[in-house]
Amino acid sequence: MTLEELYGGQNVEDYYIGKITQVYRSCCVAQVDNVQLMANREKFSNSFLPNTINYFVIIQSTLGLFLGEVFENKASRKSIFEMSSTADQKSSDYQELNIDTLAVMRPDGTQFNLAGFQTLGILDKVYLAPDAAYQIFLHSLEFSHDPEERLPSFARYLNRTAAPVTLKPSTLFNRHLMCIGATNSGKSTTALSILDKVVSTKRKALIIDPTGEYRDAFADDEITKLTLGVDTTISPGKVTMQEWERLFETTSNSQGAILAEAITSLRYMHKTGQDKCFYKVGEDIEEVQEALASVGANDTEFDISLLPEQIQAESVSEPARDDNYNFKYSYDMLKANANNPLIQKIQYQMTNTRLLKFFSNDPSMYNLLEAIDDFIHMPEVSLYIDTSMLGAAEGIGGMVIDLVCNFVIQQDNICPFIFFIDEVHRYSKSQYSEREFHGGLTLVAREGRKKGIFLYLTTQNPKDVSPILFGQIGTLLIHRLMLNDEIKAVESHLDDYAIKHVRKLNQGEVILTSVNLLHNVFIHVDKCERIQHNQTPLL
Numbered sequence: 001m002t003l004e005e006l007y008g009g010q011n012v013e014d015y016y017i018g019k020i021t022q023v024y025r026s027c028c029v030a031q032v033d034n035v036q037l038m039a040n041r042e043k044f045s046n047s048f049l050p051n052t053i054n055y056f057v058i059i060q061s062t063l064g065l066f067l068g069e070v071f072e073n074k075a076s077r078k079s080i081f082e083m084s085s086t087a088d089q090k091s092s093d094y095q096e097l098n099i100d101t102l103a104v105m106r107p108d109g110t111q112f113n114l115a116g117f118q119t120l121g122i123l124d125k126v127y128l129a130p131d132a133a134y135q136i137f138l139h140s141l142e143f144s145h146d147p148e149e150r151l152p153s154f155a156r157y158l159n160r161t162a163a164p165v166t167l168k169p170s171t172l173f174n175r176h177l178m179c180i181g182a183t184n185s186g187k188s189t190t191a192l193s194i195l196d197k198v199v200s201t202k203r204k205a206l207i208i209d210p211t212g213e214y215r216d217a218f219a220d221d222e223i224t225k226l227t228l229g230v231d232t233t234i235s236p237g238k239v240t241m242q243e244w245e246r247l248f249e250t251t252s253n254s255q256g257a258i259l260a261e262a263i264t265s266l267r268y269m270h271k272t273g274q275d276k277c278f279y280k281v282g283e284d285i286e287e288v289q290e291a292l293a294s295v296g297a298n299d300t301e302f303d304i305s306l307l308p309e310q311i312q313a314e315s316v317s318e319p320a321r322d323d324n325y326n327f328k329y330s331y332d333m334l335k336a337n338a339n340n341p342l343i344q345k346i347q348y349q350m351t352n353t354r355l356l357k358f359f360s361n362d363p364s365m366y367n368l369l370e371a372i373d374d375f376i377h378m379p380e381v382s383l384y385i386d387t388s389m390l391g392a393a394e395g396i397g398g399m400v401i402d403l404v405c406n407f408v409i410q411q412d413n414i415c416p417f418i419f420f421i422d423e424v425h426r427y428s429k430s431q432y433s434e435r436e437f438h439g440g441l442t443l444v445a446r447e448g449r450k451k452g453i454f455l456y457l458t459t460q461n462p463k464d465v466s467p468i469l470f471g472q473i474g475t476l477l478i479h480r481l482m483l484n485d486e487i488k489a490v491e492s493h494l495d496d497y498a499i500k501h502v503r504k505l506n507q508g509e510v511i512l513t514s515v516n517l518l519h520n521v522f523i524h525v526d527k528c529e530r531i532q533h534n535q536t537p538l539l
Contacts, residue, residue, distance in 0.1 A: 001110055003060050007130055015128040017057065017097070023120050028059075028068070030126045032095040037128065056129035056137075057099060063118050064106045067129065067137055071497065072098035099126070102519055103140065112140040114518060138163055141518045142171045151197045155190075158509065158522040165523050169203065171516045173418055173454040175474025176445055180462050180490065185479035186508040188422075188534045189527050191458050192217060195420060196528040199223060202380040204417035205456075206372070208404070210397055210426055212388035216531040223382040224375070228400065229354030229389045232366040236359045237300030239403065242439075247399040248346050255342045262310040266302035268295050275303065277310045280329045285318055288329065304359045305350070308343045315339055353391035369407055376414045398427040405440025409447060416452030419444065424457040425464035445472035462489040475514035480505040495520060 003012055017037060022029035037050075049055060053073055059066040074096045101120065103112035138157070146168070153164035172194070181187035192214065198205050199222060207214065207223075215225070226232040239247075241260050250256045265278035268291055280288055315336035316329040349355055368385075375383040385404075390396045401421065408414070421427075424441075444453055457473075459465055463485055470489070478494070481487050481502050491499050493513045498520050502511065508527070513520045 001065065001105055002107070003058070003065060003127070006058065006065060006133055006136075008132060010130070012127065015058075015130065017126045017128055019126065020059065020120050020122055020124045021096075023122060025119070027071075027098055027100050028120050030057075030059075030097045030099055032097065035095075056134055057097075058127045058129045058133055059099070059101075059120055060125045060127070061104075061120055064104050064109070066101055066115065066120060066124075067103045067105070067112055067133060068099035068101050068126075070097050071100050074098075097126070103137065105136075110136075112137050112518065135163070137518075141521065142168055143516050143518070144168055144170050144174075146170060149201075151194075151201065153526070154193045154197050154528075155510070155523040155525040158524055165512075165521075169198075171514065172475055173456065174449065175515055176449070176455040176472060177457070177475045177477070178462075178465075178470075178473045179456075179458040179477040179479070180460075180481065180486075181477075181479025181510075182460060182482055182486075184507065184536060185505070186510070186525060187458055187460070187479050188213060188532065189508065190477055190479070190510060190525045191420070191422065191456075192530055192532050193525050193528045194456070196530055198418055199382050204375075204380065204415055205382040205420055206375060206404075206408075206417055207382070207384045207420045207422075208387060208401065209384065209422050210387050211423065212386050213422065213533050214384065215386055215388075216533070218382075218384060218530070223384050224371070225384045225386070226366055226368070226371060227386040227389055228368065229358040232368050232371065232385075233358055233360045233362050234368040234403070235300075235361050236302055236304050238369055239359075239399070240406075243399050243403055246402060247396060248342065248349065250342065254338065258311060258314055258339055258342065261314050262307060263302060264292055264295055265314070266306055266310050267299050268292055269306075270302045271295060271299045277306050277313050279313050280316045281313075281331050282328055285327045285329060301361070305356050308346050308350075311339050311343050311346070312336065349391075349396070353396060354389050355396065358390060368404075372404060372407060373411070376408055376411055376417065379415045382417075401427050402440035405444045408453060409440075409443055409451065411451075414451050414453065416454070418454050418456050419448070420456040422458050423460075425459040425461060442466060442469050442472070445469050461486055475516065476512075478502060478505075478511040478513065479509070480507075498522075 007015065015037070016034050018030050018033040020028050021031045051073065053070050055070055057068045057070060059068055076094045076096070101115055104115045104118055105112050148168050148170060150166045150168050151172070153166050155165040156162045157165060179187050179191055181190075195205060195207065195214075195217075199218060205223075209215065215227075218225075241256075241263070244259060244263065245256050248259060250259060265280075269276065269278050271294075315332050317332035317335065319328070319330050371383065375381060387397060387400055390400070408419075421441075427441075441455070445455055448455065455473075457465075461483075462470060476490060476493050478490055481490070487499065487502050490502075494502070494511065498511050498513070501522075505511070508525050510523050510525055511520060512523055
């Protein structure tokens with residue numbers, strides 16, 4: 001595309017600013033020749049402010065048309081206060097613009113691409129960029145050239161013409177998406193605005209909501225809604241031993257071992273049709289071991305309500321075998337005292353959540369894994385899972401996330417979907433140990449893209465997210481952050497200009513950065529009309 005074609009037949013000299021006088025690797029300096037243009041801008045849009053920065057320019061070069069953004073504006077007069085306006089200049093005065101080179105359009109091209117190692121030259125001419133150039137730049141932002149339908153606009157660009165943000169789904173999601181922001185920065189509003197566009201265009205979404213914030217956001221006829229512990233259950237036999245350890249947050253190998261022994265004992269009792277604990281005190285050791293050895297891989301069901309009592313029943317030891325051949329278990333006080341913290345933890349979980357109702361085989365309720373299996377194999381349907389009724393404990397949330405992740409990653413012939421998890425920092429760290437709950441999430445982040453599973457996560461603090469998981473995220477929506485360690489966690493995704501503005505973002509303003517975009521962009525998210533239970537009460 002030539003310069004004349006870009007300006008659509010208008011007089012190019014009306015937009016002429018000056019020439020390049022200095023060239024650097026990352027930027028260039030232009031000296032203003034056309035003082036009249038900088039003084040009189042009535043014919044141009046309000047986006048052009050000659051005495052400030054952040055407006056776009058076109059540089060005509062032998063390599064093509066470079067798009068630049070003015071980031072510094074300097075006047076040469078020693079006493080700037082002697083000037084009453086931009087037009088009030090002496091013959092010895094001059095004005096300099098520092099320009100950041102964003103992209104280049106080849107002479108035979110129709111869109112902008114990254115400049116790479118291509119640079120400008122001394123005396124290249126600089127012109128004020130028309131709105132058409134900015135529109136071409138917006139359409140050139142995405143690297144993806146796949147012929148897919150764009151999502152409806154969910155935001156507007158903060159600079160220039162406040163153009164609507166219409167991106168392809170692959171641009172946002174194909175390298176996973178994370179929305180980050182401090183409390184009340186607009187993070188949840190952004191999440192719902194994007195989900196609204198996903199669900200309304202019949203794209204699939206699996207939504208896990210730990211707070212119930214989105215429970216009334218979607219109509220029953222556009223999304224299937226499940227509430228764990230109220231209308232949805234899961235069989236205890238479907239949960240692995242590792243997931244039980246995450247649920248009850250075992251703090252040592254000994255607690256994990258005793259939990260496994262208790263569950264194995266309860267599986268044996270369920271197998272034999274006995275609805276009680278397996279008491280071992282006074283029982284023959286060989287007979288007990290033989291009974292437990294009969295528990296096979298298919299004998300997975302048990303009554304979870306008996307678990308605290310069964311752990312107490314595991315407080316036994318083998319006595320020294322004397323001349324009387326005493327081969328019976330005896331009660332061990334030391335083991336009983338060691339098992340008490342685990343028993344108290346499990347009892348607390350059962351008392352403060354709908355745990356017992358969730359882990360059951362009630363035929364009148366939905367089965368979680370069956371519902372997810374139906375969802376992933378059906379096109380154009382979405383599924384909402386409310387986990388708020390199970391309580392706010394990290395263990396139950398982390399276990400559910402891992403359970404769902406490990407289940408979906410094992411399935412084949414999946415209809416591609418977006419896996420949305422709100423407040424993912426809730427599942428980051430155990431309050432009892434430093435172990436992370438992100439085993440399943442990390443697996444999906446690494447391998448899910450190949451199967452059509454794309455993560456969409458929200459969190460208040462990126463430092464609370466597993467570094468391994470965070471390293472798999474290719475697209476970030478960054479709201480206002482205040483703490484230095486939070487900003488440091490995302491600074492590798494931002495340029496210097498964006499880093500300086502992270503603390504200055506207003507509510508709803510976002511920095512969108514992605515490996516799928518030509519350049520970081522500042523946007524303001526449009527609040528959608530769907531119901532969201534996130535209002536802050538007034539004092």
